[in-house]
Amino acid sequence: MAQVSSFPGKGISDDDVAAIAEGRVDDPFAIFGPRHRGRAGVLVTFDAYAQTMTAVTSSDEIPLAPCGHGVFCGDIGQCEQYHLRAGDGTRSWDYDDPYRFAPVLGEMDLYLIGEGTHRRLWKALGAHAMTHEGVAGVHFAVWAPNAQGVSVVGGFNGWDGRRAPMRHRGHGIWEIFLPGLHAGEAYKYHIRPRDGAPFLKADPMARATECPPATASLVADTADGAWTDQGWMTHRAAANLHAEPISIYEVNLASWRHRDGRSLSYREAADELVEYAHDMGFTHLEFMPLAEYPFGGSWGYQPTGLYAPTARHGTAEDFRALVDAAHNKGLGVLMDWVPAHFPNDAHGLAHFDGTPLYEHADPREGFHPDWNTHIYNFGRTEVRNFLTANAIYWLREFHLDGLRVDAVASMLYRDYSREHDAWVPNRDGGRENYEAIDFLREMNTLAYGEGPDGLMTVAEESTAWPGVTTPVHAGGLGFGFKWNMGWMNDTLRYMEKDPVYRRHDHGLMTFGLAYAFSENFVLPISHDEVVHGKGSMLQKMPGDTAAKLANLRAYYGFMWGHPGKKLLFMGCEFAQGHEWNHDEALDWGVLAAPGHAGVQTLVRDLNTLYRATPALYQRESDSAAFTWIDRDAYAESVLSWIRWGHAGEKPVVVVCNFTPVERHWTLGLPLGGAWREALNTDADRYGGSNRGNMGSVRADGPPQSGQNHSARVTLPPLSTLFLISEDDQ
Structure with a gap:
């Protein structure tokens, strides 16, 4: 056996040990791994549950000396390939040291993220099961530019923020490769702010989550399923949607139909809902938001996991199967998308790194009084990139045929639903939100340019803003269609x-x-017309x-x-007698009545x-x-x-x-x-x-x-x- 150098003379300082024990390591790759403070071969590791620690190489087992508080240190010479063996007196466990691995993200990823132009942001940030330097594990990366430190925590390390502090790469990006992890692991980020106590946050880029009310992110299984909708996608690309029949069936999947007292899964809906909508002659299904959301009563309009299909109905692969089934029945699939605001849940985006990061700091710009939510800071390049990439993500990864963008009017006007002294004018003293306008134009340009051909974007916009469906190059917002809210309000008042x-x-x-x-209008009889005391149709x-x-x-x-594409909310097609309740299934029993x-x-x-x-x-x-x-x-x-x-x-x-x-x-x-x-x-x-x-x-x-x-x-x-x-x- 190799001899261990004496400590602390040639090992780790008391200050470093204290920093590790107290979870305030600022540069973990300078402390941990086989290059402690730049000294090649000096290995430092930490495991609060271990009493002994050994570095196992291909030819030797090198015991590491305990330095207190679960910290171990030793000289392993020039060994670059090793793993660790920890013991607590009754058992031992082997694992690879995450601090011996090089970074995963390349300089181009970092440059594009910093520039706010990473078109495939979900492939760089978030959690990715992968093989790195010949070892299987999970790569984690998160944007938290104002944090003092960020760690990955989960059941795999006892949710201990001291165990896996991440490498700061610049441009506000923190990353680490944790060997031995796999798809399905629950995790969060342990954020150490510059001021105040540490806290936990879910991953903004997570592509899977625990089922609410649980709030952890999950490492997604990203194995590509076998799409069978090539015929649909080819036809869609050749179609001129403005000259095609479009009749949309709007659905809240949580309450369309229940089975055994629960909502349908994505795969059950792939059979029952798809068959029903096809039989009814609709051309498209439109789902109320399916990005993960914590509060069921928000119907999905207050999402916290923009990159994760809600776990209430299954996995991302299950949702792909639903879209695939719809396409094979000749049905397009739209989804409501919410880039206007986000909730203030503790595990979500609000004050993500201890500062107003995704939202404006000034509540006159960053807080929505009607919905008690935060408003995205559309002027921050990274936030705009987060949202535009998200639109492309849903369109590409799930073959969606379009996005209906919620609450566009609230984005366009700085004084939307505010008292006269509760908003901040734009640089010209006006009420138009220039940053949001630029964001919407960029989103539409990218959606039509980066997404598969033949898709649509639809604006829920309730004002007389000009050029909502005019192309961006002609000075418009660039949407494909706009909900005709004025038509809906006028005609229902008459009826x-x-x-x-x-x-x-x-x-x-x-x-x-x-x-x-x-404009290119959709005539909407939507969920908004049959809730909040408005009664059913x-x-x-x-x-x-x-x-x-x-x-x-x-x-x-x-x-x-009447001219205009059609949209009808579920239950309206059979004249449900009472207004919609998101906690209950539709009243299918009324179909026994001939009327x-x-x-x-x-x-x-x-x-x-x-x-x-x-x-x-x-x-x-x-x-x-x-x-x-x-x-x-x-x-x-x-x-x-x-x-x-x-x-x-x-x-x-x-x-x-x-x-x-x-x-x-x-x-x-x-x-x-x-x-x-x-x-x-x-x-x-x-x-x-x-x-x-x-x-x-x-x-x-x-x-x-x-x-x-x-x-x-x-x-x-x-x-x-x-x-x-x-x-x-």
């Missing part, structure tokens, strides 16, 4: 009125056409149960006939008609593709218009009667001959009274309402009709 008073608010149904072609409608159902059917007909089943059948048929009729989707952003017939029939609460497709496509006429009175109407039509009644919301298959036009009308009357022909049409009470020309053009 909530007793029909006898609707004549006074006729403009609520027509005003949307004044701006319908200024059925409850909004006036009258008794039969009248409520008829009003709702007529409204859905109006919506599907509710009829609404479900109507939505299925509307989707089928919409997808099969090019005039209803080809030119939804083209004002020349829309012609009013009856816009000013206030007294009768009748609306009618023409939807035009490309040359050679049959036009569609949509007629709405929003009174409970049957009307015999002289309807102007652009073409003579037969017009098929393609859909009538009053049909008995939908629970209606089955009044209508026996399947068709004939345009053999004189010019009417600016059209060259006319027909006498029966308009059932509280109904919408779709008429399609039968004659070749």
Whole structure:
């Protein structure tokens, strides 16, 4: 056996031992490993549970001397390959010394992170199971520029912040390779701030987490699953989404359907939800946020783990299987994405390194009063990189077909929901948030440039901000689509009125056409309309149960006939009787009632008609593709218009009667001959009274309402009709 040098003369100083014992080592790779204080061969290691420590080489076993407080030291000469054997008197354990390994991150990674342009940030930061210098383990890297020290802690080291302090690499990056660890390990970062006591934080870049309410990060299993959606991805890349039918089914996966008193898993949803949405004729599923979030009552809109699919429903690979199954059924998948703010949970991003790092320090900029959340500092390059890379991550790694960006209005305006003295003007004294605007433009540019072809970004933006869907190079924000919140608010206000008073608010149904072609719009009936005391869609409608159902059917007909892509929140498609509760499954039992089943059948048929009729989707952003017939029939609460497709496509006429009175109407039509009644919301298959036009009308009357022909049409009470020309053009 080799002889151990005497201590402390040629070993470790009392100050270093005290720093190790007290967990305040600032430069761990100068203290630990086989180069203590730069002296090659002088090995220092620490294990609070060990009584003995030996360095085992290929040819020798070198005992290390105890220096107190679990610190051991010895001279191992020029041995570069060794492992450690610790003992506590009753057992021994072997492990590789993490402080003998070189860094993993290269200079280019560090440069791009510092510059805020690392397009694959998730591949550099976070936890990665890998083989490094021939040894299997996990590489950890985290951005914490103002920390005094950072350690990785977990069950593998007794959650002891003294055991695995990380190497500071510059640009605020800390990293370490811990040999012997593997996917599935729970961990956090032990942050030692410059002022105050140490604390634990989850990994901002973790790609897996414990299931809430547990808060640790997990080393993700990143083995690539076998995607089988190549056909979908190829078709998507060739499609022009603005000229395609898009009908979106918005889903809260936690409450869509329960099994054995619990939410569905991702893989169960891959069967049940995908099959249902496909049968209902929707083109896309849109999931409310699935990035990990601690509080169920936030519905995912207060995430703490932006890179981790919530563990409530399974693993990241399970979520990939759900997306893959949807694609193989011809369904696109969107997800709500929340870059506007984040919660103040202790394990999350707030004061991550002991300072306001991801958020603004000034609460007038960094705190959202409505949601009790922090606002990202979009002016910090690393924070902007964290968010833009996250958008690319979801689009690339999970084949998502798009992101719906939440709360865009709150990002655009510095005074959003604030008192006059509770916000900070921009550099020009205005209310526009220049940094957030730049971030959104960069995010959209990167999403469309870096993500797979054919995807979409959608803005939930409730103001009249110009150019939301105008390309960035033309001065816009660069989104593909925008939710039409004004249309939703106006038309629901109208529908909530007793029909006898609707004549006074006729403009609520027509005003949307004044701006319908200024953006690429989605017409949203979302979760926000059926919560917080607003009642369900059925409850909004006036009258008794039969009248409520008829009003709702007529409204859905109006919506599907109106220019704009469609979005309907789950449960609305079968007229759920009570407003949505995130803790409960949808009330599927109401489908036993014919009226509710009829609404479900109507939505299925509307989707089928919409997808099969090019005039209803080809030119939804083209004002020349829309012609009013009856816009000013206030007294009768009748609306009618023409939807035009490309040359050679049959036009569609949509007629709405929003009174409970049957009307015999002289309807102007652009073409003579037969017009098929393609859909009538009053049909008995939908629970209606089955009044209508026996399947068709004939345009053999004189010019009417600016059209060259006319027909006498029966308009059932509280109904919408779709008429399609039968004659070749």
